[in-house]
Amino acid sequence: MTSTRQIVRKTAAALLAAGALAVVAAPAAAQGRDPAYAAARANGTIGEKMDGYLGFVGSPSPTLKQLVDDLNIRRKASYADRARSQGVTIEEFAFTQGCLLISRTVAGEKYQAPDGSWQTRGAGPARVDPRCPSAG
Amino acid sequence: MNCAKWKARLTLGIRDANTAPTMDKGVGMAHGGWFGAVGAGTVAPLFLAATGCVNVNAPAEPIVIELNVNIKQEVLYRLVDSANENIEENPEIF
Numbered sequence: 001m002t003s004t005r006q007i008v009r010k011t012a013a014a015l016l017a018a019g020a021l022a023v024v025a026a027p028a029a030a031q032g033r034d035p036a037y038a039a040a041r042a043n044g045t046i047g048e049k050m051d052g053y054l055g056f057v058g059s060p061s062p063t064l065k066q067l068v069d070d071l072n073i074r075r076k077a078s079y080a081d082r083a084r085s086q087g088v089t090i091e092e093f094a095f096t097q098g099c100l101l102i103s104r105t106v107a108g109e110k111y112q113a114p115d116g117s118w119q120t121r122g123a124g125p126a127r128v129d130p131r132c133p134s135a136g
Numbered sequence: 137m138n139c140a141k142w143k144a145r146l147t148l149g150i151r152d153a154n155t156a157p158t159m160d161k162g163v164g165m166a167h168g169g170w171f172g173a174v175g176a177g178t179v180a181p182l183f184l185a186a187t188g189c190v191n192v193n194a195p196a197e198p199i200v201i202e203l204n205v206n207i208k209q210e211v212l213y214r215l216v217d218s219a220n221e222n223i224e225e226n227p228e229i230f
Contacts, residue, residue, distance in 0.1 A: 032227040074229045082218050088211055096215040097222060101230060104223075133213045 037071065040064055047110025047118055048101045050129055052079060052094030057110050057118050099132035 033041075040046045040060075046068055049055040053072045060068065075097075076090070083093035102111045105121040113119045113127045223230045 034228070071229050074226075078222055078226055078229065082215075082222060086215060086218060088215065092211055093215055093219070096212045097219045099212070100216070100219050100223065131209055131212060133209070133216050 034067065036064065036067055040068070041109050044108065044110045044120065047112060048098065048105055049112045050095070050098050050102070050114070050116075051091070052096075052098035052101065055112065095129075095131075096133065099128050102126045102128050103132075 044057055045060060045064065046054050047057050053075060054068050056065070056068070076094070079090050079094045079097060083090045086093065103126055105111045105126055107121055107123060109121050110118050111121055111126050114129045119127060
């Protein structure tokens with residue numbers, strides 16, 4: 001009787017732990033990323049800048065540079081569309097997007113702090129520009 | 137005298153651009169003119185008036201006037217929903 005109860009308790013604990021891990025390991029935005037892009041984010045070669053685009057922390061390989069340039073071009077196209085429909089400048093929209101993207105970085109990823117320096121996201125919240133709307 | 141006055145104002149303009157790049161202050165200084173400048177305690181114009189026409193060399197460094205893009209916070213708040221939606225709809229680029 002006691003052993004059954006213990007097994008149930010252990011299984012429940014294991015399930016909870018697995019669920020928590022899954023949430024940490026797979027944030028919503030991570031799905032659909034190119035594996036090379038995901039790897040570069042994870043190892044800190046690239047990071048999220050304040051202006052809403054990706055930046056290089058060190059000097060990238062030609063392949064990675066091409067990949068990131070392409071992503072930034074596609075980002076800009078999406079910003080342009082949405083900025084137009086909202087009646088704001090591309091820079092304003094991109095800046096807001098940057099606030100969100102920096103807030104959404106996960107531990108170990110790089111982001112640009114308000115002073116322009118590259119920071120590694122830790123367990124706590126990211127340091128965002130004071131003009132950023134508090135990410136909800 | 138005319139020459140000295142012109143130089144003095146030019147000097148002020150440069151000082152102003154370097155120390156206070158905002159539009160408001162620039163305009164205020166221009167209206168203050170000669171007496172405003174003296175009143176502000178600037179020594180340079182007095183010196184120039186006493187010695188007559190003095191050549192003022194342009195600084196080697198270009199005068200940079202920072203025009204910060206004025207991003208209003210209320211605008212940013214309005215954009216958050218659209219920005220979140222953008223991430224959901226284009227997960228591969230974020």
